[in-house]
Amino acid sequence: MQKLSFPAIPPLPVLDDDHFHDECGVFGICRHVDAAAHTALGLHALQHRGQEAAGIVSYDGRQFHSHRAMGHVGDNFNSSDVIASLPGEMAIGHNRYSTSGDKAIRNVQPLFAEFKFGGLAIAHNGNLTNARTLRKSLVDRGCIFQSTSDTETFIHLIARSDGTNVVERVIDALKQVEGAYSLVAMTQEKLIGVRDPHGVRPLVLGKTGDAYILASETCALDIIGAEYIRDIAPGELIVIDKNGMHSYSPFAPVQSKFCIFEYIYFARPDSNVENHNVYQVRKNIGAELARESHVEADVVVPVPDSGVPAALGYAEQADIPFELGIIRNHYVGRTFIEPSQQIRNLGVRLKHNANGRYLEGKRVVLVDDSIVRGTTSVKIVDMVRAAGAAEVHMRISSPPTAHSCHYGIDTPESDELMASRMDLDEMIKTIGVDSLAFISFDGLYRAVGKERRDNDVPQFCDACFSGEYPLRLTDKVDGPEPAQLSLLRERGQG
Numbered sequence: 114m115q116k117l118s119f120p121a122i123p124p125l126p127v128l129d130d131d132h133f134h135d136e137c138g139v140f141g142i143c144r145h146v147d148a149a150a151h152t153a154l155g156l157h158a159l160q161h162r163g164q165e166a167a168g169i170v171s172y173d174g175r176q177f178h179s180h181r182a183m184g185h186v187g188d189n190f191n192s193s194d195v196i197a198s199l200p201g202e203m204a205i206g207h208n209r210y211s212t213s214g215d216k217a218i219r220n221v222q223p224l225f226a227e228f229k230f231g232g233l234a235i236a237h238n239g240n241l242t243n244a245r246t247l248r249k250s251l252v253d254r255g256c257i258f259q260s261t262s263d264t265e266t267f268i269h270l271i272a273r274s275d276g277t278n279v280v281e282r283v284i285d286a287l288k289q290v291e292g293a294y295s296l297v298a299m300t301q302e303k304l305i306g307v308r309d310p311h312g313v314r315p316l317v318l319g320k321t322g323d324a325y326i327l328a329s330e331t332c333a334l335d336i337i338g339a340e341y342i343r344d345i346a347p348g349e350l351i352v353i354d355k356n357g358m359h360s361y362s363p364f365a366p367v368q369s370k371f372c373i374f375e376y377i378y379f380a381r382p383d384s385n386v387e388n389h390n391v392y393q394v395r396k397n398i399g400a401e402l403a404r405e406s407h408v409e410a411d412v413v414v415p416v417p418d419s420g421v422p423a424a425l426g427y428a429e430q431a432d433i434p435f436e437l438g439i440i441r442n443h444y445v446g447r448t449f450i451e452p453s454q455q456i457r458n459l460g461v462r463l464k465h466n467a468n469g470r471y472l473e474g475k476r477v478v479l480v481d482d483s484i485v486r487g488t489t490s491v492k493i494v495d496m497v498r499a500a501g502a503a504e505v506h507m508r509i510s511s512p513p514t515a516h517s518c519h520y521g522i523d524t525p526e527s528d529e530l531m532a533s534r535m536d537l538d539e540m541i542k543t544i545g546v547d548s549l550a551f552i553s554f555d556g557l558y559r560a561v562g563k564e565r566r567d568n569d570v571p572q573f574c575d576a577c578f579s580g581e582y583p584l585r586l587t588d589k590v591d592g593p594e595p596a597q598l599s600l601l602r603e604r605g606q607g
């Protein structure tokens with residue numbers, strides 16, 4: 114029998130569904146007998162913030178213990194043996210979403226290092242905008258980097274600091290970095306949490322019994338039954354040790370620039386972020402969209418799952434029935450090896466299917482959270498039309514995404530973004546819709562409780578929509594030329 118041979122086609126990232134991708138979730142806990150198990154649960158709740166790798170480091174009073182692995186939390190921290198190998202009452206953990214070419218175990222956090230003062234494990238969510246510049250100067254001064262992660266920059270800065278104690282050293286390091294970061298760190302005695310001065314990425318404080326918890330989102334507190342205490346303030350450094358909790362404000366106060374995209378897409382809808390319930394904000398955006406760009410229609414249909422709350426808000430405001438006209442398959446793996454171009458062309462239907470009965474002959478308002486490259490939108494609209502929709506009107510719960518993020522979100526280059534290449538009419542034609550509307554800046558800001566966007570000093574970071582980057586982009590503007598960060602390639606590295 115003749116052996117079939119298929120052309121070598123790289124796996125298609127089925128869940129790479131034309132969204133920006135958050136890069137990390139962090140979790141830390143101290144004074145709890147089941148610290149590692151609780152950290153695994155917390156990371157499980159934060160899985161949406163990073164699916165490439167996960168890691169936990171614990172401290173048992175004598176020694177640090179580490180387990181880091183590529184893949185999901187549930188695949189790597191699902192056995193009692195693994196949890197038992199992470200003893201102690203203090204632990205920190207991290208979920209990572211890495212960009213391709215950077216998927217190596219040496220980059221999986223938490224990173225650990227031995228210092229003059231003892232051990233320190235560290236994990237961070239965000240992106241340092243002067244990491245390359247700092248790395249170059251540290252390498253020039255003899256530092257030997259073991260990873261290509263910007264998190265390691267903190268380690269070398271802490272090591273070289275003249276501070277007389279660990280908190281002083283951490284503060285010294287923080288004062289040299291620029292960019293967006295929410296980090297958790299752990300020494301033999303202290304659990305430390307910090308948000309950058311602008312508070313771009315989230316970090317919350319919780320408590321269960323005597324144990325304190327730091328986590329990227331409140332959903333990680335809910336899963337372990339912990340009480341939400343408060344958000345860590347922008348620029349605040351929290352230290353928890355046997356003497357209790359201490360708060361430091363090492364930076365001069367600056368305007369807060371929380372990432373508005375957390376509300377639109379990144380955060381889990383059941384999380385409360387900076388005193389706003391994310392699900393409610395998304396519904397508010399939908400209602401604003403309905404007010405701003407109403408259209409006569411028979412049904413409001415979300416692109417699941419992320420478009421659901423905004424579609425509900427739209428439907429309620431417009432008084433149009435809400436229907437799940439598209440069903441999402443939740444069991445599609447992260448990648449799906451497709452043996453032929455023909456199957457590859459099936460594309461989005463691996464993940465979404467039309468629920469034809471609710472689309473046929475209908476004027477459909479299709480609600481999604483964003484359009485990045487536009488590839489998914491084209492396929493979804495095609496599918497809805499093939500199911501017999503009479504009209505398709507697309508409503509997007511973010512402004513046009515026309516710029517890359519440099520603050521910890523994995524994004525395509527600007528010229529790959531549909532909104533940077535096309536005007537509205539061209540987008541309508543390319544996507545194949547009867548009409549297309551995006552939420553306005555003021556509508557978005559109203560949904561988050563502001564009267565309008567303050568165009569002189571915007572209350573949030575919205576740079577991927579506006580192009581106004583609130584934090585200095587040192588590496589991009591005057592940093593060293595991008596260089597190969599490491600000569601080492603690990604087995605299995607993407």
Ligand code: SF4
Binds near residue numbers: 517521
């Ligand atoms: S550029 Fe966009 S995604 Fe990045 S931090 Fe700002 S609002 Fe968030």
